Amino acid sequence: MTETAIEIAPDSALIVIDVQKGFDDASFWGPRNNPAAEENIAALMDAWRESGRPVVLVQHASLRTGSVLAPDRPGYALKDFVEERRHDAPLITKTVNSAFYGTPDLAAWLTARGIGQLVVVGIQTNMCVETTARMAGNLGYDVLVPLDATHTFDLAGPAGLSLTADELATATAVNLQGGGFARVVTTAGLLSAAGTAVGA
Template sequence: MEIAENTALVVVDVQKGFEEEFWGQRNNPAAEGNIAALIDLWQETGRPVVFVRHDSPAGSRSPLRVGHVGNEFKEFVEERRGKGNGPELLVTKSVNSAFYGEPSLDVWLKGEGIAQIVFVGIQTNMCNETTARMGGNLGYDVVFALDAMHTFGLEGPFGWSATAEELTRATAVSLHGGGFARVVSTEDVLKGAAAR
């Protein structure tokens, strides 16, 4: 895998609120360690890093609501912000896609001449998948580091439900098979970035 010298790492919604019981059973306990490893390499090599934060409305019940401790980034992310040698951006949003956040992710990426983006963060099948699909539609070379993210099980219509792992697989198949993104491992990305 080839990871360009100006490829952006987009770290989506790695916030304390996702540690609350509100969400249910999660998968992939290795996600945080993989996210940290990717941020570290990006910062060491001067590549651009985008931190995305979900700001739910202050009056909502969401653990990600503004003014609640859950809105804050997890410690391992917060302690890395501002420590890199390359460009860094904070995007805040209130919907699933980081392309609908402030400031405009698309405008910033184009302004920096960035054509390739690597996604990591929370949740795999929600904000990560939505943003990756939009990135693919906008013409970016989207890389989806599946083991550097996690999600939670969901109840759906008709009495259907899916575990976090089932949703992860469905996302991976939809994105990769549908041509929206290349779904890869953290190791694939680390090797590709270190080879440059």
């Protein structure tokens, strides 16, 4: 994928969505894509912290019966590599797809700090990542989504239709950039831009 030069604002916020242990349960979710997602998310969290940019964590508290992401299940916990990098990052808890419908209020937190650019990563690509990115675009934020710092799972739809995780990720890329919600970029591109901006 060819990408144009990326400019990362000094206060660009990294929004890390639902990187929770329950998503490791293959028997619950089925086949996933992009095994490099976690490594890329960790690299971005490290780069954001090293450059003094804000990181926001989001955690999904499922209300669905039997969900591995229910607050009383072990899968609700953030994955260890995220928890280890949390430091003083705020944590938003939500029960729906968009991180903008969570507690505390994400938009209010961003507005109070004058933040206008968001980098959205996490799980699942076509669910909470895409929904949050779409809403952020609607709200007027400059949104960047490194698709390789997300992953999702094969999904069945109506009338026997189904898409693989890779097909869903491709659809998300087209929806977000083609629809004008966000720019789809790569982790490498962001790391390079974030490093260049430090001390600039």
